[in-house]
Amino acid sequence: MLENELEIIWKNSTKAEVVKIDKPEFLTDIDLQLKYFDKNIKKRDRREYIAAAIVTLTFGTGFFFFTGILSKLGLLLGALYGILVIIVLQNAKKQKPDNYSLPIKEYLVQHRKYLVKERNLLKNVIYWYILPPFIGSVLFCIGQYTGVIQFIISITIVSGINVYIYFLNKAAVRKVFDPLIKKIDKTIEDLETIE
Numbered sequence: 001m002l003e004n005e006l007e008i009i010w011k012n013s014t015k016a017e018v019v020k021i022d023k024p025e026f027l028t029d030i031d032l033q034l035k036y037f038d039k040n041i042k043k044r045d046r047r048e049y050i051a052a053a054i055v056t057l058t059f060g061t062g063f064f065f066f067t068g069i070l071s072k073l074g075l076l077l078g079a080l081y082g083i084l085v086i087i088v089l090q091n092a093k094k095q096k097p098d099n100y101s102l103p104i105k106e107y108l109v110q111h112r113k114y115l116v117k118e119r120n121l122l123k124n125v126i127y128w129y130i131l132p133p134f135i136g137s138v139l140f141c142i143g144q145y146t147g148v149i150q151f152i153i154s155i156t157i158v159s160g161i162n163v164y165i166y167f168l169n170k171a172a173v174r175k176v177f178d179p180l181i182k183k184i185d186k187t188i189e190d191l192e193t194i195e
Helices: 002-013 023-065 069-093 104-123 125-143 148-194
Strands: none
Touching: 002 023, 023 069, 023 104, 023 148, 069 104, 069 125, 104 148, 125 148
């Protein structure tokens, strides 16, 4: 009797068991991370829109009160920079997937494209976010030249802020965007294996 039972157990153990994965439960973690990410991007955009509006109004107003061609040119660049930030963020926002009725895999693929677009904004922050106001600041400082020491102090402060912004964005790419994109890639890969 015991021998027959062992034989049955042994024969059944060689059969491969099919594991059924519940996709909604499987995707809960990635979905929560994407929602958290979207919430943080929305907060960041709101802050940037307010800052860009203040920069545009401040520099635009300053354009009418300061004299000197270089100062005015620097202020004009600063005002245009504020508008540029708003335009760039609006264009990135258009990439955000908002069709939640898509199949899971397609939704993740679209969200990945959006994340890559946002990551590329941070990777290229020097060109669209740092350089334009830096050039405007240098022109303004040259136009309002009050001495070598004042000029060096002003440019050092602006440079320090820009270096901080640059490395802050590089850290965000490394710590937030790259891991989330990798996680989406892994989830898409896992979905393909269970389909």
